[in-house]
Structures are given as C-alpha cells and as structure tokens.
Amino acid sequence: MAQELLSVLLLAPLAAxxxxxxxxxxxxxxxxxxxxxxxxxxxxxPLLLSAxxxxxxxxxxxxxVDVFGGWVIVCISIVYALSxxxxxxYMRLLNEDGRLPAFYALFSGFALTMLMACVMNNAGVFWIxxxxxxxxxxxxxxxxxxxxxxxxxxxxxVVVSGGISLALLGTVLFxxxxxxxxxxxxxxxxxxxxxxxxxxxxxxLLISFLLVLVGYGTKAGxxxxxxxxxxxxxxxxxxxSAMLSGALLNASMLGIARFLGVVTGTSVSGFAHAAVVxxxxxxxxxxxxxxxxQTGVKRLxxxxxxxxxxxxxxxxxxxxxxxxxxxLYHMLNHSLNKSLMFFGAGNAMRAYRSKEIKNIxxxxxxxxxxxxxxxxxAIGIAGAPPFALxxxxxxxxxxxxxxxxxxxxxxxxxxxxxxxxxxxxxxRAMYFDEAPDAEIARLPWTAWRTVPMWLAxxxxxxxxxxxxxxxxxxxxxxxxxxxxxxx
Amino acid sequence: xxxxxxxxxxxxxxxxxxxxxxxxxxxxxxxHWLKNYVYAFAAQSWLIAALSASVGYFSGYKExxxxxxxxxxxxxxxxxxxxxxxxxxxxxxxxIHAVLxxxxxxxxxxxxxxxxxxxxxxxxxxQQGAAHVVILALTIMLAMKFLGFLMLSVRDEAISQILxxxxxxxxxxxxxxILVPGMPLLIEIVILFDLLxxxxxxxxxxxxxxxxxxxxxxxxxxRLVG
Numbered sequence: 001m002a003q004e005l006l007s008v009l010l011l012a013p014l015a016a017x018x019x020x021x022x023x024x025x026x027x028x029x030x031x032x033x034x035x036x037x038x039x040x041x042x043x044x045x046p047l048l049l050s051a052x053x054x055x056x057x058x059x060x061x062x063x064x065v066d067v068f069g070g071w072v073i074v075c076i077s078i079v080y081a082l083s084x085x086x087x088x089x090y091m092r093l094l095n096e097d098g099r100l101p102a103f104y105a106l107f108s109g110f111a112l113t114m115l116m117a118c119v120m121n122n123a124g125v126f127w128i129x130x131x132x133x134x135x136x137x138x139x140x141x142x143x144x145x146x147x148x149x150x151x152x153x154x155x156x157x158v159v160v161s162g163g164i165s166l167a168l169l170g171t172v173l174f175x176x177x178x179x180x181x182x183x184x185x186x187x188x189x190x191x192x193x194x195x196x197x198x199x200x201x202x203x204x205l206l207i208s209f210l211l212v213l214v215g216y217g218t219k220a221g222x223x224x225x226x227x228x229x230x231x232x233x234x235x236x237x238x239x240x241s242a243m244l245s246g247a248l249l250n251a252s253m254l255g256i257a258r259f260l261g262v263v264t265g266t267s268v269s270g271f272a273h274a275a276v277v278x279x280x281x282x283x284x285x286x287x288x289x290x291x292x293x294q295t296g297v298k299r300l301x302x303x304x305x306x307x308x309x310x311x312x313x314x315x316x317x318x319x320x321x322x323x324x325x326x327x328l329y330h331m332l333n334h335s336l337n338k339s340l341m342f343f344g345a346g347n348a349m350r351a352y353r354s355k356e357i358k359n360i361x362x363x364x365x366x367x368x369x370x371x372x373x374x375x376x377x378a379i380g381i382a383g384a385p386p387f388a389l390x391x392x393x394x395x396x397x398x399x400x401x402x403x404x405x406x407x408x409x410x411x412x413x414x415x416x417x418x419x420x421x422x423x424x425x426x427x428r429a430m431y432f433d434e435a436p437d438a439e440i441a442r443l444p445w446t447a448w449r450t451v452p453m454w455l456a457x458x459x460x461x462x463x464x465x466x467x468x469x470x471x472x473x474x475x476x477x478x479x480x481x482x483x484x485x486x487x
Numbered sequence: 488x489x490x491x492x493x494x495x496x497x498x499x500x501x502x503x504x505x506x507x508x509x510x511x512x513x514x515x516x517x518x519h520w521l522k523n524y525v526y527a528f529a530a531q532s533w534l535i536a537a538l539s540a541s542v543g544y545f546s547g548y549k550e551x552x553x554x555x556x557x558x559x560x561x562x563x564x565x566x567x568x569x570x571x572x573x574x575x576x577x578x579x580x581x582x583i584h585a586v587l588x589x590x591x592x593x594x595x596x597x598x599x600x601x602x603x604x605x606x607x608x609x610x611x612x613x614q615q616g617a618a619h620v621v622i623l624a625l626t627i628m629l630a631m632k633f634l635g636f637l638m639l640s641v642r643d644e645a646i647s648q649i650l651x652x653x654x655x656x657x658x659x660x661x662x663x664x665i666l667v668p669g670m671p672l673l674i675e676i677v678i679l680f681d682l683l684x685x686x687x688x689x690x691x692x693x694x695x696x697x698x699x700x701x702x703x704x705x706x707x708x709x710r711l712v713g
C-alpha cells in the first residue's frame with residue numbers, strides 16, 4: 001500500500017512536468033500543476049500514517065519512508081499545493097503566458113526533487129537530491145529575467161553550490177570513518193551510519209558532522225551562511241518564494257537533523273548539539289537585526305525565514321522529545337504561515353508595483369479581505385497567540401529550560417520580543433500610516449489568489465488553539481527514530 | 488582495508504599524483520589568464536583519472552577503471568570544452584580587477600595548505616599502516632577546499648567562480664579515490680553526471696547575466712544588499 005502511495009506522490013509532479021512541456025499551453029500547465037499539488041497533499045497524509053507502523057524500505061535500501069521523512073513530505077506537499085494554486089492567480093498577472101509552461105515544469109520539478117530528498121535512505125544520494133533542488137530552483141529564482149533576479153539567481157547558485165560541496169566532503173568523511181567499522185564497501189544508509197558512529201574516531205566524526213552542518217546549513221539558510229537567502233526569496237516570483245521558504249528549508253533541515261541523529265549518543269554528541277544551537281541562535285540574532293531596519297517587503301519575509309529556521313535549529317539542537325516535537329511542529333506551522341505571508345506580499349507587490357515597504361500604504365483599502373488575512377498572518381508569524389507558531393516556539397522554549405541552555409532561553413525570549421515589535425511596526429506602517437493620496441488600482445479579484453490564503457490561515461488558527469494528541473505521539477515516534485531509541 | 492598494506496611504490500605513485508594535482512591548483516591561483524585556468528583544470532582532471540586507475544589496479548576494485556574513464560571523459564574533456572565555449576562567448580581573456588596580488592594569494596594559499604595539514608594530522612591520529620598517504624590525501628582534500636574558497640572570494644569573473652567551484656569538487660573526488668575506493672559506483676557516477684548538469688546550468692546563467700545584468704563580474708553585481 002505504502003509503495004503505491006509513494007509512487008503516486010512522485011509520479012504526480014512528474015506527470016505535471018510532462019504535461020506542461022508537451023502541451024505548451026499555459027492553462028493546461030497551470031491546472032496540471034494544481035492537480036499534482038492537491039494529489040500530493042492527499043497522498044502524503046496516508047503515507048505518513050503508514051510509515052507510523054514501522055520503516056518502509058525499498059529499492060536496494062536506497063528508498064526509505066520513515067515518520068520523519070513522511071512528516072517533512074507532508075509539509076512540502078502542503079506548500080506545493082497552496083503555492084501552485086496561488087501561482088495560477090499570480091503568474092497570470094505577469095502577462096508572460098508563453099513562458100508559463102516552462103515555469104510550471106520547473107515548479108513541479110522543484111517539488112519533485114524536494115520530495116525525493118525526503119525519501120532517500122543513502123546519505124550520498126540525499127546530497128545529490130539536495131543539489132538537484134538548487135539547480136532547478138535557480139531558474140525559478142531568475143524567472144522574471146530582470147537585472148535583480150538574475151543577480152539573485154547567480155548569487156544563489158554560487159553560494160549554495162560552494163556551501164553544499166562542504167556537505168559532500170563531510171559525507172565522504174562520514175563514509176570513510178564508518179568504513180573502519182563496517183568494511184571498505186557498504187551501503188551508506190542512515191541506520192548504518194548511526195550504528196557505526198560510536199566506534200568512529202571522535203575528532204574525525206566531529207569534523208565530518210561540522211562540515212555537513214555548515215553545508216546543509218547553507219542550504220537551510222542558517223546565519224552566517226544565509227547570504228543568498230534574502231536575495232533569492234525577494235527576487236523570485238511570490239509562489240516560488242513560498243516554496244523556497246516553506247519547503248526547501250525544511251528539506252535541508254531534514255538532512256541536518258538526520259546527521260545530528262547519527263552522532264547522538266556518541267562522545268561528540270554534546271558538542272554537535274551545541275553547534276546546532278549556536279547556529280540557531282546566531283541566525284535568530286542576525287535575522288532580527290535585519291528585520292528591524294528592513295525596507296523591502298519580501299526581504300522582510302526572507303529574514304523572517306532565517307529567524308524561523310533558527311528556531312527549528314534550536315529545537316533540534318536542544319534535542320529531547322520536547323525539542324524535537326517543537327521543531328517539527330514549528331516546521332509545519334512555519335510552512336503554512338510563511339506561505340500566507342508570501343502570498344500577501346506578492347499581492348501587495350503587484351498592486352502597488354513596488355517592493356519597498358514605504359510605497360505600500362493603506363493595504364486594507366486595496367485588499368479589504370485578504371489584507372486582514374495578511375495582517376493576522378503577520379501577528380502569527382511574529383509569534384503571538386492564538387496562532388500556531390506561538391505554541392511551537394513555546395515548546396522549543398520549554399525544551400531550552402529543561403536542558404542546560406538557560407542562557408539561550410533568555411536570549412531567545414528577548415529576541416522574540418524584539419522581533420514582535422520590529423516585524424509588526426512595519427505592518428503598522430503599511431496598514432495605518434498616513435500616505436499621499438495616490439490612486440492605486442485594485443487587482444482583478446480571483447479565487448486563485450484568495451483561496452490559498454484562507455487555506456493557509458485556517459489550519460494555522462486551528463493548530464494554534466488545539467494541538468492534536470495524535471501529533472504528540474507522532475513526534476515522539478520521530479524522536480525515537482532519529483535517535484535510534486537512545487538518549 | 489586496502490590502505491593498511493600498500494607498499495612504498497604504490498604509496499609514492501599515489502602521493503605524487505595527488506601532489507601534482509595540488510600544484511595545478513596553485514597554477515590556477517597564480518594565473519590571471521582564464522584560458523590557463525581551464526587548461527590547468529583539465530590537466531588536474533586527467534591526473535585524478537590516472538589516480539583512480541592506479542588505485543583500481545592496486546586495490547582490485549575493478550569499477551574504479553570505469554570511474555577513471557568517465558572522469559577523463561567528463562572532467563577532462565567535456566567540462567573544459569564547455570568552459571572554453573563560455574570563455575569564447577564572453578570574450579573576456581583575463582581577470583581585470585585583482586582583489587589580491589598574485590603573490591599574496593599564493594602566500595595565503597600556502598598557509599591554507601599548512602592549516603589543512605594540521606587538521607588532517609589531527610583527524611587521522613588513530614591510523615595504522617600507511618598513515619602518510621592518508622594524511623596526504625586528507626591534507627590535499629582540505630587544502631583544495633580552502634584554495635577553492637580563496638579563489639571564489641578573490642576572483643570576480645563568473646567563469647573563475649565556476650572554476651573555483653569545480654576545484655572544490657575535484658578536491659573531494661581526489662581524496663575519496665584514495666580514502667574510500669570502495670564507495671558504491673552508483674554514487675560516484677551520479678556525482679559526475681551531476682557536475683555536468685551544474686556546468687550546463689552555469690553556462691545558461693552566464694548568458695542571462697550578460698543579457699539581463701549587463702556584466703559577468705561579481706564586483707558589479709551589487710544591486711541587492713541589506
């Protein structure tokens with residue numbers, strides 16, 4: 001059963017790519033992509049449920065569906081479904097119907113490579129899948145073909161390729177270290193690495209882990225390797241920004257967390273966790289400094305992504321059932337909330353024809369309904385109740401209090417307050433500041449741009465008020481599978 | 488473990504091939520002519536192919552011959568050819584701006600190699616047997632990383648940045664031939680193939696840079712800040 005689900009999960013975007021390229025029609029490409037996104041979302045949940053009863057391994061051990069991978073697949077599928085719907089409404093505004101089939105083919109290809117990365121059981125093949133996500137998404141970042149977007153695409157591919165080559169070096173060193181235990185030729189599965197890790201020479205293990213952390217950390221946007229992120233997220237079309245932020249960062253975080261699980265229980269475990277916490281809190285601080293003084297609306301969202309990937313890193317770094325539960329819940333909530341934020345930003349950018357915060361005023365006049373959703377989303381993403389990010393950030397904070405990271409917890413709380421004020425003061429300006437009476441034309445209304453915002457907002461509110469008990473059990477299973485049952 | 492019992496002849500063949508590759512990296516670091524980079528890169532790839540073949544011969548991993556052929560073909564011929572096409576199309580012959588003098592970048596490069604040696608020495612302390620080959624391989628692997636990042640940061644031209652990224656990968660590939668000759672064939676082939684796609688993507692992006700940004704020098708790519 002699970003095998004069929006996985007095949008459908010991967011074949012749906014593949015079919016969308018083929019249809020987009022063969023039909024050469026913008027309309028067919030749009031609908032095929034939306035259909036693929038919705039199918040993936042519908043399939044991903046039963047896939048996760050079937051992974052709950054145990055690992056599912058195929059294809060000569062190269063493919064693995066576990067609860068952790070399944071959870072990230074759900075997050076990615078949600079963003080894929082929502083942003084493909086939004087893309088229909090948004091991309092039509094660009095009046096480039098001729099290039100849309102290529103866009104949707106790349107878009108589905110991007111989703112496909114990320115979904116593939118989640119089911120890879122071999123650290124080497126996982127690296128390749130992550131590398132492929134870069135190559136596909138580069139052309140999505142540069143899609144608008146202006147000087148800025150081309151520059152962003154170039155910086156993206158150079159910085160990320162350089163960073164990820166460190167992850168390859170780390171992977172090779174992991175392989176080398178374990179080859180003393182497992183013999184010169186073996187399948188580099190996560191389980192094999194985890195079994196052999198305690199017997200590997202500790203300095204070698206630590207250096208391998210740090211290289212992998214910096215490598216996938218570049219891709220995940222952890223500071224100080226985040227430099228590509230604000231450019232790429234702000235210059236790509238809004239649906240692509242949502243995919244980069246809501247899905248890609250999760251897929252890279254999966255790699256970091258899996259390697260962290262490999263070294264958990266060895267003698268370098270403490271240092272490795274501290275390194276992840278260090279990157280997390282540094283990302284948090286850097287993001288806040290840039291959020292407070294930000295002038296571009298999408299760059300504001302991009303730095304908020306750096307902040308939230310920092311929270312996830314903190315959760316995984318604190319470890320324990322609570323830290324991992326917080327990080328995983330945060331992953332889902334951030335995917336939903338950031339999609340909502342980028343959709344709103346995309347609408348605003350198109351209506352005001354500017355990326356600058358100072359040119360966007362009186363949003364509620366132009367967007368009476370979706371403007372409210374955007375504002376509520378901003379309150380949510382700043383970490384205020386009753387939205388879901390509050391719960392997950394609070395859980396991460398509890399994990400910090402339980403462990404030996406009291407000072408991080410204090411820094412974390414202060415930063416959260418600063419980010420709340422800084423982020424929302426930009427929104428106050430955009431919604432309520434006085435502005436010269438320029439005539440701004442309202443965008444033609446279409447359900448394609450509004451419905452995805454509702455679909456992102458409602459679960460956010462529900463999950464903020466009610467953390468389903470089933471999710472707790474699920475997160476505990478992930479905790480057990482990541483750490484191999486040991487702590 | 489194959490490295491545990493290699494004789495001095497094998498050790499010296501592996502070492503000299505690895506050291507020659509490192510020297511070629513310094514050739515790239517010291518030259519300002521884009522053509523020289525590409526030639527040095529091609530020569531380095533041929534050396535790595537020779538290394539794969541000789542490791543395959545001595546260790547008995549027959550699949551390394553296939554990797555040697557593919558390396559020579561892809562990295563030694565196809566990639567340099569693609570890169571030369573980009574160089575011709577761009578009509579830039581050399582780096583115009585030098586962030587660092589050639590001599591100073593060579594000195595920094597030399598320091599990087601020493602630093603790499605210190606780390607490598609530390610990492611392989613538990614090694615028995617041919618420890619010097621292991622340390623050398625690790626040193627060169629890390630040194631080529633550092634040199635690649637150095638080139639990435641002191642060079643502006645798009646094509647030099649592509650080459651610097653390729654040097655980063657060459658270092659890993661070189662080291663992995665000596666350290667982990669038993670790595671599954673599939674992974675190595677896919678990584679080789681992946682590289683081809685990377686360069687093709689870079690080629691397309693360079694064309695976009697010329698058309699849409701009007702420059703291929705990262706010095707002038709300064710619209711996005713903050």
